[in-house]
Amino acid sequence: MSISDEIERLAQLRDQGQLTDDEFHEAKSQLLSGGHVGESAQFADQIFGMSTKSWCMLMHFSQLLNCAPGAGMIAPICMWVLSKEQSAEADRHGAVITNWVITSLIYSVVFGLLIFVIIGIPLMFALVLALVVFPIVGGLKALNGELWRYPMSIEFITVPADPDEFYEEDSYF
Numbered sequence: 001m002s003i004s005d006e007i008e009r010l011a012q013l014r015d016q017g018q019l020t021d022d023e024f025h026e027a028k029s030q031l032l033s034g035g036h037v038g039e040s041a042q043f044a045d046q047i048f049g050m051s052t053k054s055w056c057m058l059m060h061f062s063q064l065l066n067c068a069p070g071a072g073m074i075a076p077i078c079m080w081v082l083s084k085e086q087s088a089e090a091d092r093h094g095a096v097i098t099n100w101v102i103t104s105l106i107y108s109v110v111f112g113l114l115i116f117v118i119i120g121i122p123l124m125f126a127l128v129l130a131l132v133v134f135p136i137v138g139g140l141k142a143l144n145g146e147l148w149r150y151p152m153s154i155e156f157i158t159v160p161a162d163p164d165e166f167y168e169e170d171s172y173f
Helices: 003-015 023-033 052-063 071-083 088-117 119-143
Strands: none
Touching: 003 023, 052 071, 052 088, 052 119, 071 088, 088 119
16 A cells, blocks of 8 residues: 555545544654554554444444334443454443443333332333433443443443553552
8 A cells, every 4th residue: 555545544534533633644744754554553443443432432322222122222232242352442331331231121120110109100200311311421421532330320240440540549669
């Protein structure tokens, strides 16, 4: 692939939003100075051709597919299983989402039974609202590179630690 082809490919990635202007200019200058961009960090940070942040956002948003019964539960878990080996970030988001899916299923059963005691009616409305709002908030946070743990979610699956975080209290040096 020639240098002009590489620069054109970089421009396409920038136009698609997968590269920032700074990343584009850095990679372009690296190419022009005789270096090879190859599999640099910004290109390796993709899952099925889309950025990890976008993939994680779609995992959260896929919970909104409840128009088809069960799709809102199955889709994000399938996306997680397909991508958890490719990205630690996708693994973390998938674990959070799966915990919420399992938790919300438990809440819906309990609140469904409580409908007969009337208290379940407002609780069910609150759950339906949370089933819409939480994935949207989680998806927007994922697009910003943040992991948002759903409130009231029970942790059935341990969420892997962020490998980029460093905690001073854990340090023995």
